[in-house]
Amino acid sequence: xxxxxxxxxxxxxxxxxxxxxxxxxxxxxxxxxxxxxxxxxxxxxxxxxxxxxxxxxxxxxxxxxxxxxxxxxxxxxxxxxxxxxxxxxxxxxxxxxxxxxxxxxxxxxxxxxxxxxxxxxxxxxxxxxxxxxxxxxxxxxxxxxxxxxxxxxxxxxxxxxxxxxxxxxxxxxxxxxxxxxxxxxxxxxxxxxxxxxxxxxxxxxxxxx
Amino acid sequence: xxxxxxxxxxxxxxxxxxxxxxxxxxxxxxxxxxxxxxxxxxxxxxxxxxxxxxxxxxxxxxxxxxxxxxxxxxxxxxxxxxxxxxxxxxxxxxxxxxxxxxxxxxxxxxxxxxxxxxxxxxxxxxxxxxxxxxxxxxxxxxxxxxxxxxxxxxxxxxxxxxxxxxxxxxxxxxxxxxxxxxxxxxxxxxxxxxxxxxxxxxxxxxxxx
Numbered sequence: 001x002x003x004x005x006x007x008x009x010x011x012x013x014x015x016x017x018x019x020x021x022x023x024x025x026x027x028x029x030x031x032x033x034x035x036x037x038x039x040x041x042x043x044x045x046x047x048x049x050x051x052x053x054x055x056x057x058x059x060x061x062x063x064x065x066x067x068x069x070x071x072x073x074x075x076x077x078x079x080x081x082x083x084x085x086x087x088x089x090x091x092x093x094x095x096x097x098x099x100x101x102x103x104x105x106x107x108x109x110x111x112x113x114x115x116x117x118x119x120x121x122x123x124x125x126x127x128x129x130x131x132x133x134x135x136x137x138x139x140x141x142x143x144x145x146x147x148x149x150x151x152x153x154x155x156x157x158x159x160x161x162x163x164x165x166x167x168x169x170x171x172x173x174x175x176x177x178x179x180x181x182x183x184x185x186x187x188x189x190x191x192x193x194x195x196x197x198x199x200x201x202x203x204x205x206x207x208x209x
Numbered sequence: 210x211x212x213x214x215x216x217x218x219x220x221x222x223x224x225x226x227x228x229x230x231x232x233x234x235x236x237x238x239x240x241x242x243x244x245x246x247x248x249x250x251x252x253x254x255x256x257x258x259x260x261x262x263x264x265x266x267x268x269x270x271x272x273x274x275x276x277x278x279x280x281x282x283x284x285x286x287x288x289x290x291x292x293x294x295x296x297x298x299x300x301x302x303x304x305x306x307x308x309x310x311x312x313x314x315x316x317x318x319x320x321x322x323x324x325x326x327x328x329x330x331x332x333x334x335x336x337x338x339x340x341x342x343x344x345x346x347x348x349x350x351x352x353x354x355x356x357x358x359x360x361x362x363x364x365x366x367x368x369x370x371x372x373x374x375x376x377x378x379x380x381x382x383x384x385x386x387x388x389x390x391x392x393x394x395x396x397x398x399x400x401x402x403x404x405x406x407x408x409x410x411x412x413x414x415x416x417x418x
Contacts, residue, residue, distance in 0.1 A: 001372040002329070008266055008365065011379065018379030020263035023341055023368055025295050025383055026390035026400050027260070028234035050259045051236070052271055053356040054229035057217055060353075062261055062269075086234050092404055093415065100409035111411070120211070132232055139355055144269075144362060146348055147262040151360055153353060156217065159232055163210040170220065170227030171393045174234055181235035181390050181400055184380045186408070186418075189400040191235050194389065195301055196396040200309035202320070206302065209395075 021047075022184040026191075029087035029182045031095055032061070033116070033125045034075035041116055041125050043108035044072040045098045047182040049084060057156035059084065059136065065148040071104055076152065080138040081123040085130035088178035092188040120158065131177040133160040171196075230256075231393035235400075238296035238391045240304055241270070242325070242334045243284035250325055250334050252317035253281040254307045256391040258293060266365035268293065268345065274357040280313055285361065289347040290332040294339035297387035301397040329367065340386040342369040380405075 008016060027047035034042045048062035063073050076082045087095045094112035102111055109116045109125070116125035119133070126133045136154035143150055165173040173193070181189040198207045217225060236256035243251045257271035272282050285291045296304045303321035311320055318325045318334070325334035328342070335342040345363040352359055374382040382402070390398040407416045 001370055001375060003368045005364075005366050008368070013264065015379035016266070017263040018376075019368075019381055020266045020365065021260055022379075022381035022383060023343060023365070023370070024258045024260050024268060024293070025237035025239060025341070025388050026235050026398075028236060030234060048259050049233045050257050050271060051230055051233050052353060052358055054226040055222065056356065057225070057229045058353075058356055059233055060271075062259060084233070089403055093406070096406045097409050097415055100411045102411050106411075132234070134232055140353075142351060142353060142360070144261060144267075144349075144351060144360070146362060147265065147267055149261055151351070151353070153355060155214075156229065156232070157214050159212045159217070159228075161210055161232070166210060167227075170224035170231075171396065172228055172231035173396075174231060174392055175396075175398050179234050180403065181398075183383055183400075183402075187380065187382075187384075187405040188403045189235075189384050189390075190403050191390055191392075191398040191400055193392075194298055194397045194399050197302070197305045199395070200306050202309045202311050202315075206306055 018184055026181040026183060026189060029180045029188065031085045031087060031098065031127050031130065032072050033083040033085060033127060034072050035079065035124050036075045037078055040105065041107045041109050042071045042075055043098045043114060043127065045095050052153060058139065058153060059156060060151050060153050063150040063152050069104065076138050079123055082136045082154065083124045083126045084134040084136055085127035086132040086174065086179050088131055089180055089190055090178065091129045092180060096186065119160065131162055131179065132174060227393055235390040235392060235398060238304070238389045238397065240294040240296060240307065240336050240339065241281050242292040242294060242336060243281050244288065244333050245284045246287055249314065250316045250318050251280045251284055252307045252323060252336065254304050261362060267348065267362060268365060269360050269362050272359040272361050278313065285347050288332055291345045291363065292333045292335045293343040293345055294336035295341040295383065295388050297340055298389055298399055299387065300338045301389060305395065328369065340371055340388065341383060
């Protein structure tokens with residue numbers, strides 16, 4: 001099937017959102033935890049978390065346009081602290097439920113049954129049910145003028161994970177602990193390792209490691 | 210296990226790269242196809258493709274720092290055209306092989322055995338073996354000053370995909386056609402649908418759809 005720019009433009013809005021959110025393939029599935037200055041917690045599912053660099057360790061995510069209420073983003077701006085928590089197959093339902101537009105005074109933790117966890121005096125809440133938990137500090141918000149979205153850049157401060165998935169060379173086998181992916185806006189995918197390959201060099205064969 | 214900022218800083222470089230590339234969860238697995246003005250083709254595996262918006266349909270990816278040769282990026286800058294092609298389980302080996310640092314005059318198509326495909330007179334090559342193929346036009350390159358990476362923003366011009374995975378509401382079931390994800394720097398994951406949920410609203414139950 002072949003769709004042109006004009007075909008895509010003419011799609012009904014929700015249909016187009018489903019399609020364009022799907023075409024990039026598997027997306028990461030995370031929950032961003034925050035707490036505002038009044039100590040109300042907030043939790044939000046995101047599928048746009050992206051690795052920016054390892055030294056310093058930087059992670060970004062795409063923030064949707066201003067205009068609607070954006071509790072998570074407001075909390076990040078005002079406190080500079082947030083957490084990124086992996087979604088696993090046991091919590092896809094409550095994770096998806098965090099995407100409902102709850103009023104500002106409601107906490108998605110209470111509304112979805114996910115458990116806030118406070119670790120090492122960090123200001124923002126982690127998700128107890130998650131396997132990989134990252135404490136983040138806001139570094140910069142970079143505007144994407146074309147569509148009024150923003151790239152929120154944060155620095156990794158701390159990481160929590162099960163030691164069983166930590167390989168000797170630093171690789172974290174997140175797929176061994178039920179970490180899921182997201183397809184499109186609303187579909188959760190389990191993952192399974194097919195192959196791990198050696199570092200690719202032009203004149204050397206790649207081997208499975 | 211708990212790692213602090215200082216622990217992360219002290220990790221050996223490659224170890225840290227493995228770890229930090231793994232912690233964000235499952236990443237999308239795509240090949241970017243380009244052709245320079247001398248008509249040499251280039252192909253590059255990327256795991257940082259991210260959805261930016263649906264109207265207009267925009268997709269981004271993170272370009273690593275300048276300094277080393279970056280053939281794909283140079284071609285995008287000079288021709289404004291590129292393709293994004295999904296990686297499926299049958300081509301993880303050649304896809305990974307495109308990450309080797311081939312000299313400028315070599316084409317990763319020839320070196321890996323993947324097949325260039327020319328569709329609808331588009332300047333850049335698609336990957337014949339891919340199931341989802343996107344023709345892209347460069348819109349903007351946004352610097353990320355913290356680590357000298359860049360967010361490359363492109364507009365979707367055309368999309369090709371198997372009609373069997375196109376649902377009536379626009380969702381593209383990429384997992385039904387063997388689309389894989391990437392964990393860390395070198396690990397390829399198969400994906401399987403767990404659940405698709407209805408749009409979440411505060412006072413309505415979510416149902417599986």
